[in-house]
Amino acid sequence: MCGRFAADLDYSGLAQKYGARQAPGLPKPSWNISPGSAIALVAQDRHGQRHLHTARWNLVPSWSDSDQMAYPTHNARVESALTKRTYADSARSQRAIIPASGYYEWTPDHQPYYFQAPDGHTLSIAGLYSWWRARPGQPWLLTATILTTQATPKAARVHDRMPLLITDENLDSWLDPGMEGKEILPKAVEPGRHASETLTMHPVAPLKGDGPELTEDIALDQRVKKI
Numbered sequence: 001m002c003g004r005f006a007a008d009l010d011y012s013g014l015a016q017k018y019g020a021r022q023a024p025g026l027p028k029p030s031w032n033i034s035p036g037s038a039i040a041l042v043a044q045d046r047h048g049q050r051h052l053h054t055a056r057w058n059l060v061p062s063w064s065d066s067d068q069m070a071y072p073t074h075n076a077r078v079e080s081a082l083t084k085r086t087y088a089d090s091a092r093s094q095r096a097i098i099p100a101s102g103y104y105e106w107t108p109d110h111q112p113y114y115f116q117a118p119d120g121h122t123l124s125i126a127g128l129y130s131w132w133r134a135r136p137g138q139p140w141l142l143t144a145t146i147l148t149t150q151a152t153p154k155a156a157r158v159h160d161r162m163p164l165l166i167t168d169e170n171l172d173s174w175l176d177p178g179m180e181g182k183e184i185l186p187k188a189v190e191p192g193r194h195a196s197e198t199l200t201m202h203p204v205a206p207l208k209g210d211g212p213e214l215t216e217d218i219a220l221d222q223r224v225k226k227i
Helices: 011-018 085-093 169-175 181-196
Strands: 002-006 020-022 030-033 038-044 052-057 076-077 095-100 102-106 113-114 123-132 142-149 162-163 200-203
Touching: 002 095, 011 020, 011 038, 011 052, 038 123, 038 142, 038 169, 076 085, 085 095, 085 123, 085 181, 095 142, 095 169, 102 123, 123 162, 123 169, 142 181, 169 181
Parallel strands: 020 052, 052 142, 076 142
Antiparallel strands: 002 030, 002 102, 038 052, 038 095, 095 123, 102 113, 113 200, 123 142, 142 162
């Protein structure tokens, strides 16, 4: 799973990297993003234009009567996204990238670890999006979920699930709404897991408040060593 992540992003650089049109009002930097928060998302429309836009981190399918789901929708398993009613429409053709500086996972005894790229570059996390509105004539709400996959052996020392990363090689296919989800989702898993093996991780203090200090390495006692 992924219940918290950090995003201190250079939006102009990201717009260039993804070839996306940057929307106004993108979220401010945060190192403690929780479900329900505003996040940045990259998606491609059916005309081939990519957009860097703000979304709410909790997917609401278009058929829902309310924008408040009765169950958590900030994560979706890549293995079942195409068959779960909540995510199926999005998995078929509404895939996205959720850029992040890094993410947190917790051990069974509630010790948080921070995962990031060794060179500090932005992670391209696999996401799904959905547009929702209460009724015709009302404004549209863009919502999103993070796709997770089985953790690699190293990451599994902390948690058995992890966000799925999208590699540069799979980026175009992933964002292309004309590419069927049943084709691209299975192809994205192994490259994404391989990319995750390059990430570093270290223990951090319990997440309270916000700020870059939340991602700082802390010294644990001798029972738990830095991985």
